[in-house]
Amino acid sequence: MKDIILTGDRPTGNLHLGHYVGSIKNRLNFQNQYDYEKFYIMIADTQALTDNHDNVDKVKNNIIQVAIDYISAGIDPNKVNIFIQSMVPELSEITTYFMNLVSVARLQRNPTIKDEIKQRNFDKSIPIGFLNYPVSQAADILAFQTTIVPVGEDQLPMIEQTREIVNSFNFTYKPKQEVFKFPKAIIPEKKICQRLPGLDGKLKMSKSAGNAIYLCDDTETVKQKIMSAYTDPNHIHVQDPGKIEGNIVFSYLDAFCEDRHFQQYLPEFQNLEDLKNKYKHGGVGDVKIKLFLFKIIEELLTPIREKRKECLENINEIYKLLFKNSEDASKDARKTLIKMKEAMGIDYKKLLK
Ligand code: TRP
Numbered sequence: 001m002k003d004i005i006l007t008g009d010r011p012t013g014n015l016h017l018g019h020y021v022g023s024i025k026n027r028l029n030f031q032n033q034y035d036y037e038k039f040y041i042m043i044a045d046t047q048a049l050t051d052n053h054d055n056v057d058k059v060k061n062n063i064i065q066v067a068i069d070y071i072s073a074g075i076d077p078n079k080v081n082i083f084i085q086s087m088v089p090e091l092s093e094i095t096t097y098f099m100n101l102v103s104v105a106r107l108q109r110n111p112t113i114k115d116e117i118k119q120r121n122f123d124k125s126i127p128i129g130f131l132n133y134p135v136s137q138a139a140d141i142l143a144f145q146t147t148i149v150p151v152g153e154d155q156l157p158m159i160e161q162t163r164e165i166v167n168s169f170n171f172t173y174k175p176k177q178e179v180f181k182f183p184k185a186i187i188p189e190k191k192i193c194q195r196l197p198g199l200d201g202k203l204k205m206s207k208s209a210g211n212a213i214y215l216c217d218d219t220e221t222v223k224q225k226i227m228s229a230y231t232d233p234n235h236i237h238v239q240d241p242g243k244i245e246g247n248i249v250f251s252y253l254d255a256f257c258e259d260r261h262f263q264q265y266l267p268e269f270q271n272l273e274d275l276k277n278k279y280k281h282g283g284v285g286d287v288k289i290k291l292f293l294f295k296i297i298e299e300l301l302t303p304i305r306e307k308r309k310e311c312l313e314n315i316n317e318i319y320k321l322l323f324k325n326s327e328d329a330s331k332d333a334r335k336t337l338i339k340m341k342e343a344m345g346i347d348y349k350k351l352l353k
Helices: 017-033 045-049 056-072 090-101 104-109 111-119 133-142 153-173 219-227 248-256 259-265 272-281 286-312 315-344
Strands: 004-009 038-043 081-084 148-150 184-186
Touching (some): 004 017, 004 133, 017 038, 017 148, 017 248, 038 056, 038 315, 045 133, 056 081, 056 286, 056 315, 090 153, 090 315, 104 111, 111 133, 111 153, 133 153, 153 184, 153 315, 219 286, 248 272, 248 286, 259 272, 286 315
Parallel strands (some): 004 038, 004 148, 038 081, 148 184
């Protein structure tokens, strides 16, 4: 049996370079090089509402933005089912039954949830829906018989929770036939791509920290942002020795640069090792490395911007596609829900004589 792949994002803002190296790139690899059974990308609006319940417009407007980001970045809607979470009601029903298999204490121990509770000042009063989102995410994954989940590193606790739910379901209901598959998370190989730092060098790249380069940023904005990126504050003159650790330009080069970029844009250096060595010894200016990075990022973003223009002219078509895809996804999830209820013994229609 070939793999079924599922992943998703909350529609709370445009996608940025952190998303690109953290998950989109892996998705493109799967899409283009892997022989899978099915591939779903879910726009997780229901999950987005768990910490934006009073900001429906933001979530609503970002559904199409995220869909456009996907398609512009190269996700092919003919190969991947991009759908909207809330338009697949089976997911909520599956979540309801899973909620009986997980304790509040277990959710409070989830490291990603813990971080997010702090960030959102939910300490005193945690919305039930928010605390429960790992359970709902397990339903997203298990409803489609998913075997592979390409995600960022911060999502690992969610996959762990999902596997625990499968165990607990099997232990409790002892299904005669397999109802759920055990999914596996795939995270980026390069460490730097698992958690791309923001332009300020302090936090990870995120919309809320205001330190992101977006896939939809125009050339001038990208240039400005890269020119303002945190490097080594003690590297003042070109001749000064420079530090690589914590230098955001080098972090981004680690994430984005390939050997061929040197031949194309900076032939005086052989490769990244060579550039780093010379920077450390002194003699390489920040403007030089920033312009090099800018060219690499522009090469990535130029075709994405072109496709975005096309998408913006076809918004209605994209909506129609999302709605149709959600119906298909709903049919797929229904099959699992039926098996689940059978295994639990709550398929009451069987009682009719
Ligand atoms: N939690 C993910 C995020 O914050 C979004 C998401 C929801 C997801 N359901 C999922 C990711 C299922 C992978 C699989 O971006």
